[in-house]
Amino acid sequence: MEDFGQKVDLTQRIREVLLNYPEGTTILKEMIQNADDAGASQVCFCVDRRRHAVDSLVSPPLAQWQGPALLAYNNAAFTEEDFQSISRIGDSKKRGQAWKTGRFGIGFNSVYHLSDLPSFVSGSHVVFFDPQCQFLPSISSLNPGKRIDFVTSTALENFPDQFSPYCAFGCDMRRPFGGTLFRFPLRSAEQAATSKLSKQSYTSTDMLELLRDLYHEIVQVMLFLKNVERVEFYEWSAGSSSPTLLYSCAVRLPTSEIRSHRQLFLRLSKGKDAAASEETKDVFRLELVTKAYTGADSGKESLSSFLISQAMGSSASRIGALATNAFKSYGLRLLPWASVAASILPGKEWRSKVARFASFRFL
Ligand SMILES: Nc1ncnc2c1ncn2[C@@H]1O[C@H](COP(=O)(O)OP(=O)(O)OP(=O)(O)O)[C@@H](O)[C@H]1O
Ligand SMILES: [Mg+2]
Structure with missing residues (x-):
């Protein structure tokens, strides 16, 4: 052999x-x-x-x-x-x-x-x-x-x-x-x-x-x-x-509240097979400070503010049902999760801004 x-x-x-x-x-x-x-x-x-x-x-x-x-x-x-x-x-x-x-x-x-x-x-x-x-x-x-x-x-x-x-x-x-x-x-x-x-x-x-x-x-x-x-x-x-x-680049004032919002998806998805039975929506403000220490920008610090909106679809929703079926039929863990961020520009009404960045997680 x-x-x-x-x-x-x-x-x-x-x-x-x-x-x-x-x-x-x-x-x-x-x-x-x-x-x-x-x-x-x-x-x-x-x-x-x-x-x-x-x-x-x-x-x-x-x-x-x-x-x-x-x-x-x-x-x-x-x-x-x-x-x-x-x-x-x-x-x-x-x-x-x-x-x-x-x-x-x-x-x-x-x-x-x-x-x-x-x-x-x-x-x-x-x-x-x-x-x-x-x-x-x-x-x-x-x-x-x-x-x-x-x-x-x-x-x-x-x-x-x-x-x-x-x-x-x-x-x-x-x-x-x-x-x-x-x-x-x-x-x-x-x-x-x-x-x-x-x-x-x-x-x-x-x-x-x-x-x-x-x-x-x-x-x-x-x-x-x-x-x-x-x-x-x-x-x-x-x-x-x-x-x-x-x-x-750093999160400005990473309080326990900000940490809890950033980890929402982690909490919702831990131990679950598919979508939550109820729809979950969450909005929070995230501020990031960037700073350059050398070159022409040396010492320059800038603040970027965002409103982040995140949501998990319920298992009863169409997208939730799709996720549940995918798990039952193929063992795939799909989660109907989406989050978007709107940039808040200083001195302007945030409502007037379009969402500039988006991340969809349909895992
Ligand atoms: N502190 C750490 N820093 C970086 N990598 C880590 C750390 N701890 C663990 N890892 C390991 O690094 C590996 C990253 O591998 P890789 O990015 O190729 O795979 P993945 O993140 O599982 O999948 P994907 O291809 O979707 O990124 C993982 O096996 C992960 O467990
Ligand atoms: Mg990886």
Whole structure:
């Protein structure tokens, strides 16, 4: 008897994912969405321009990934189920949890636009993915990545150059980390020439442009989130001991009342199979403060105010009946949920404004 099963080529699968996920700010928005689903209240992006030393690495081929990187931090840690979920493409553990936005188990993989060797630290583990099986030691296509318990293995003492790039945003690589810090070392032009994942290369300057683009869209991104209250953008210059804050966006006065409104969908959908028996409507005011710390806009703070209206259809409504049937017939958890936001411009009657942004969730 010989092994003879159907297999998926991982690099081919990732190339397909990249075709369906556009480059650009979408990649960063996927990260914000995952942090929001994990319950994080804070997200930070940082363009790390430093070149880290290459003398004490886990294996020599990793030296080429010690250059510029995108760091993405959030203050929620992975559960063991999350580790399992991220290690499978297209098999999200969130599917049975209607209150989470993630559904397909694919969004994270859009980071392969930027990097061939994504990695992250969460809790007491550091994880490296190497789909091409080229850079990590004793790697095989059956297990194209590594997870190391850095607390028990004293990784930082043994391989200081490998793990010092993760000492950022409160992570010290000695004690378990209560948040998550991704490091995506950017694919250089030389690496792009031979990469089986993407022919696109990125520089630190490209990344800074990407952060600036996201900053210009961040207010719309924040409108329909459940947990994230603050997003910060940093640059870490070569030779600096800490990163420099470039821009921020935060919910103004995140009171328990605002939090409760933002988490309404989460509460309504938890433990329910389909629509609520009664229609639920909710309106609240959300104010977001954006601030630039450098450049021509330095010190400029601006306030954006919105009226957010959200509703869940009743199980008796037509749309609710459709959702109930979908659950009965196909086991699909559909929820008739919609939310819209109207921008309130200063000095004007809000009624006169049209809804500018909308998000419909018929999950
Ligand atoms: N704090 C966190 N920050 C970022 N990702 C996290 C965090 N905690 C857990 N995760 C995990 O990251 C993974 C995100 O994967 P991915 O975006 O590919 O799938 P998804 O969100 O389930 O589905 P979708 O493709 O619809 O986004 C999930 O497995 C999730 O559990
Ligand atoms: Mg996701």
